[in-house]
Amino acid sequence: AIEEEEIRARAYIQLLNEKTAKRANEASIANWNYASNITDENLKKQLEVSARVAKETKEDWLETIKFNWKSFSDPDLYRQFKKYSILGTAALPEDKYTKLDKIISDMQTIYSTAKICDFKTKDKCDLALEPEITNILIKSRDAEELKQIWLQWRNKTAAAKDLFKDYVSLSNEAATLNNFTDTADYWLYGYEAADFKDQVKKLWEQLRPLYLQIHAYVRTKLRERYGDIVSEKGPIPAHLLGNMWAQTWGHIFDFTMPSPGAQKLDVTEEMVKQGYTPEKMFKLSEEFFTSLNLSAMTDLFWERSILEKPKDGRELICHASAWDFYDQKDFRIKQCTRVDFTDLITAHHEMGHIQYYLQYKSQPQVFREGANDGFHEAVGDVMSLSVSTTKHLKKIGLIGADVPDNDDNDLNNLYKIGLDKIVFLPFGYLMDLWRWDVFEGKTSPEDYNCNWWKYRNEIQGIEPPVDRSEKDFDPAAKYHIVADVPYLRYFVSYVIQFQFHRAACEIAGEYDASDPKKPLHKCDIYQSTAAGNAIGKMLQLGSSRPWPDAMQALTGQREMDASGLLEYFKPLQKYLEEENKKNNAFIGWEASTKKCS
Numbered sequence: 001a002i003e004e005e006e007i008r009a010r011a012y013i014q015l016l017n018e019k020t021a022k023r024a025n026e027a028s029i030a031n032w033n034y035a036s037n038i039t040d041e042n043l044k045k046q047l048e049v050s051a052r053v054a055k056e057t058k059e060d061w062l063e064t065i066k067f068n069w070k071s072f073s074d075p076d077l078y079r080q081f082k083k084y085s086i087l088g089t090a091a092l093p094e095d096k097y098t099k100l101d102k103i104i105s106d107m108q109t110i111y112s113t114a115k116i117c118d119f120k121t122k123d124k125c126d127l128a129l130e131p132e133i134t135n136i137l138i139k140s141r142d143a144e145e146l147k148q149i150w151l152q153w154r155n156k157t158a159a160a161k162d163l164f165k166d167y168v169s170l171s172n173e174a175a176t177l178n179n180f181t182d183t184a185d186y187w188l189y190g191y192e193a194a195d196f197k198d199q200v201k202k203l204w205e206q207l208r209p210l211y212l213q214i215h216a217y218v219r220t221k222l223r224e225r226y227g228d229i230v231s232e233k234g235p236i237p238a239h240l241l242g243n244m245w246a247q248t249w250g251h252i253f254d255f256t257m258p259s260p261g262a263q264k265l266d267v268t269e270e271m272v273k274q275g276y277t278p279e280k281m282f283k284l285s286e287e288f289f290t291s292l293n294l295s296a297m298t299d300l301f302w303e304r305s306i307l308e309k310p311k312d313g314r315e316l317i318c319h320a321s322a323w324d325f326y327d328q329k330d331f332r333i334k335q336c337t338r339v340d341f342t343d344l345i346t347a348h349h350e351m352g353h354i355q356y357y358l359q360y361k362s363q364p365q366v367f368r369e370g371a372n373d374g375f376h377e378a379v380g381d382v383m384s385l386s387v388s389t390t391k392h393l394k395k396i397g398l399i400g401a402d403v404p405d406n407d408d409n410d411l412n413n414l415y416k417i418g419l420d421k422i423v424f425l426p427f428g429y430l431m432d433l434w435r436w437d438v439f440e441g442k443t444s445p446e447d448y449n450c451n452w453w454k455y456r457n458e459i460q461g462i463e464p465p466v467d468r469s470e471k472d473f474d475p476a477a478k479y480h481i482v483a484d485v486p487y488l489r490y491f492v493s494y495v496i497q498f499q500f501h502r503a504a505c506e507i508a509g510e511y512d513a514s515d516p517k518k519p520l521h522k523c524d525i526y527q528s529t530a531a532g533n534a535i536g537k538m539l540q541l542g543s544s545r546p547w548p549d550a551m552q553a554l555t556g557q558r559e560m561d562a563s564g565l566l567e568y569f570k571p572l573q574k575y576l577e578e579e580n581k582k583n584n585a586f587i588g589w590e591a592s593t594k595k596c597s
């Protein structure tokens, strides 16, 4: 009868979790070895391990689906079987599985090893994305140089185009073998809400007015700096925004800040002056977590992480990442860290992933993941919202004690955070809007690039520095596109992290909606064990409960809600609306004059 089957199933799933954790550990080790040292040998080994793990996973899956799990009464057992019933890409025939695996590795290798030539020293052609190209995009104010760097990078990474086409069809084939309509459907499944696309669309519509304000303000400032190459009413040229993908604009803070007279708040200068090293940056981040009574890093973390770009000339994937080796001891970060404030924030972001791994390490293997993928991206950013306050930066000595905590400085700092958080929203949304269309067949290969620019234009209000065509393949200039990493998780994170921050700040007594002396944007939860314990309770759940349950544990809410972000930036929104009105700035943008054919 079903009771005895449930008893047998409980023993079965316990064993399956242990086998799956062991296989996940082996796969992580092989993936790490390849990602941290790109050689043919390491790729070969990675593909072999991956193929063996897929084969064994499929064999177990055939056993798992024999159980009558849909009739189980134990919700926890039911949820574990439900998760294991989705096989994933291992459903592909072995040859196609390895073909897809190799395509994704090869696309990442093209991206991670791409080199371009310097603009000033024409024959210096060994510039890598990190740190050389990134540094130029941060520092250069020469529109011609920025255009050349922007174009060269895209010329190199477009080489992934043919591989991407095969990736789309094989990925879709795997999705249909799992009874999804396509990969878009498979990617959205983890959010456990049939209307999740609509939920996200609604959030973007609520947040768009704030984005239009910061977009109009920045365009005004860019016109002052660069003249007519920035039109008064058109989209903003993408190469002038301090970032290769125009996804955050923090690096043009210095000549666009609201109160130029105020303290520049240049934490980077102070970090360099104080002799910060990448290791010190991660130790600082660890101390923030332990101040909340959350977990410290393990010994293996410090022994095995790669916290700065190796100098031994090897090729590696520099895009920052946090790794779980599923043995409750081995957790690592790989980051080609630069000593600057942006990378201090990224360090906190990656440490947030590790903290989540540590908090749910005692869950059964199948629940060792975020409540949804957005939760995983939000943990570190919640800490960064506290670290980024002038109050906290003074506490840790990165802003001088003499810097007055006046309105001008406060506005400047809020604007700087807005250049990351508000600005990011349309990019975080459009990345998968474009990919959903590709997987759903609405965008065919001959339209890849111009549909990409259609979204970049309509949603983000930016344009390329020169005309584009279908001979280009600009989406491949972004890591997540070539690495098969979904992106909606970041849009979700940028919304829910403010809900988490608001709840944590209330618990820490740092925020009170009715007390104008305790606005949300000045909250620093540092050393609040009460806040830390509440956050920890949410994280320990892993994916053992549907994400609304996890969100409710910390915030009392069960839905994503833009009000946290809007509340946090209210003072900035007021300033931007007044300033744009004063400048008679055009809000929004007309169609781009740049063509795509």
Ligand SMILES: C=C(C[SeH])C(=O)N1CCC[C@H]1C(=O)O
Binding pocket: 247, 319, 320, 321, 346, 349, 490
């Ligand atoms: C730092 C990571 C690793 Se999960 C990252 O990819 N992020 C963090 C912010 C958005 C996104 C990006 O860089 O595009």
Ligand SMILES: [Zn+2]
Binding pocket: 349, 350, 353, 376, 377
């Ligand atoms: Zn992340």
